[in-house]
Amino acid sequence: MQRGRYRVKVLVLVGLILMNTIFISAEKAVEEDSIEDIEGKLFDISEEEREILGLLFTQVQEIEELERQKESIQLDIENMKKVIENLEDRIEEETKNYEDKLDILKEVLRSYQRMGPISYIQVILDADNITSLLRRVNILRDLTKNTGELLDFIQQIRDELTAEKMNLDEKLNLLQEKEGDLAKTLEERESKIKELEAHLASLNENRQYYEEQLGIILKMIEDLTLLIQNATKEFTHIIRGGNLPEEELELKLNLEGIKAIIYEDTFNKILQSNDNLPHIIIHFHQDLIEMEFPEENLLLKGNFLILDGQTLQLQVEEGNFYGFLLNRGTIDRFFEEGYFLLDISPILGKNGIKSIKVMEGYLELTVEINMF
Template sequence: MSKLRKIKLFLGFSLFFIFFFGFVFSSIAVSQTDLFLEIQQKLDGISEEEKEILQNLFSLVQEIKEVEREETEIIEDIEVINQEITILESTIAVEEIAYEKKREDLKQVLKSYQRRGPGSYLEIILDSDNLTTFLRRLNILRDITRNTGELLGSLEESNENLIMERMKLTEKLVMMEEKQEKLRTSLAKKLQVKEDMEKYLIALEEEQEYYFQHLMNIQQVWEEIKPLFSEAAREFSRIIQEDNLPADALKTTFSFLRIKGILDEKTLNDIVIGQPRLPKMIFSLHPEKIEIALPEKNLIVAGTFIIEGGHTLKFQAEEGSFYGMPLEAGTIEELFREGHLALNLRPLIGDNILRSVEIMEGHLELIIIPVLF
């Protein structure tokens, strides 16, 4: 077997195990904490050059997973659009039948009116023997003309419905084409990233297995950290929501028609320290950026706060690193797939409205609008 073929075979099995089967654990019963520490020690012992190679490999793995996630979403979107197109085509078919029937009914009425002519209807009315007959015939003529008008209006409505539904169908077909083009681009991107990874592995030559083992270790620890971080974010949000903030957590000053509040990072960190169910988390506030670190797991996530519902600060992650290696956007999203970290400040601000938040060095500066009535 040629060297290139061996490398390709190695790459295939590597990706297969990484993305579909996960990792095979040792048969020796080892706790998750001990396993994490063991892997951490191995990763701590590698050189900067080796770390850079691992970083490149880890980045490529993240890219492949992100592209595959994008593919899945696009395929699901295409299926939804296909269903919508089927429903629209069925609706249009029904509308066309109704339109043709109404058009045929109007055609028959107009033919009858044309055969008799307007004069014949006038003669029938004028030939009435008495007032009662005259009024009855006049009402019949009114009914005929009214029915003709209703038929004409109904026909116009059906035509408008048809035009509207056909426009919707055209829009859906355009959307379908756009999604299919996006899918083609995504597939091409995945092939390119996999090709890049293959080239990178070829360049490593006999060291492939060494780096692959370290990559598996990183992936294994990452898979452990994801649920841990998600649970920590949910638990911290629950603690804040259930009024576990100290009464003096928000330092306030009052001015005309607004309140300024200061919430410092020490308060947030003290909450973590006082909650045994939370892992070691450190909040660090810097101008326009908040960092949340799990130092024991070598994970840092940074971002900002956005206001939701006038009372809640929701953490919006923008970047992150794991063992000093940058995390892709899709990888960061995985951490918050089960829910975001949020600070519900209603216990502190009541029904007053949180208008703005600014992240400063060491603290949050909040502007609150008082609700007086």
């Protein structure tokens, strides 16, 4: 839901900037043209047009990312204000508790003062027998003990109150920092909007053409985000019993454990055998994994991270769409609902991954053997 809200706000924002509501034009273009026609338009543009469109696309992505940051910071500020409000209520409650206990202590001390030390001696001397004497001594001991406990309790409340106030001061400082971050983000966003507006104005009679092209790209990115989010949910289960036979693995035993090698072709066969995934091609290079979506003209680049010894996560660092560079914010939005996780427990059993290397054409896993 968060992602949809960011997109809607940015579409409205950029729509206002572009004056001619490029996204309405884009939707009409998508309705009127087939996917092949749209792809043809994007492939057939000149280098100069591609450069201009790429710059516009980058600017819009930057604005959208700043909008996303603004939403996130505003949410942090809202949550922080609630925490501060709760802290203030607790401080008020502890302060009242502290004052109440002080009042009780004052009354006890006044009673002691009125009686005086001679009165305590008189209480003991007035005892008629040994039983009465012991009872009176115990009563006096309880009185002094309760006074000590009351003093300790008051000290504890005061310490807690001091800690709560320090916590409150810290939260207030964080709130000020967040509000400063928000002001900077809003200022930067306004600057980017002006840059985009000026850039579009400089295009003169070509403005409408680029607005339409940009709108098409943004609409396709929206569809692509949904496709990737659906793919991540299925990707984790691609290695199931039987679809990665032992003969497809190259196993070597050494002092570190077992080295298991999975070749690029084997990995792609597994992907292609899954009807619930879009067409994906994996390329293994030295310390680099490329995930290609050929039908969508999308290329993502990154590497595998070991999560829990039996699960790998593809950490995407960069990407491009029809040759246009995707910024960090767009890539992060692809994975707001989950990452490409690879559960390889079906081939590991109780064993775990110790290390992983991406080599040219294959993946090398060092597996630590667990005997028990």
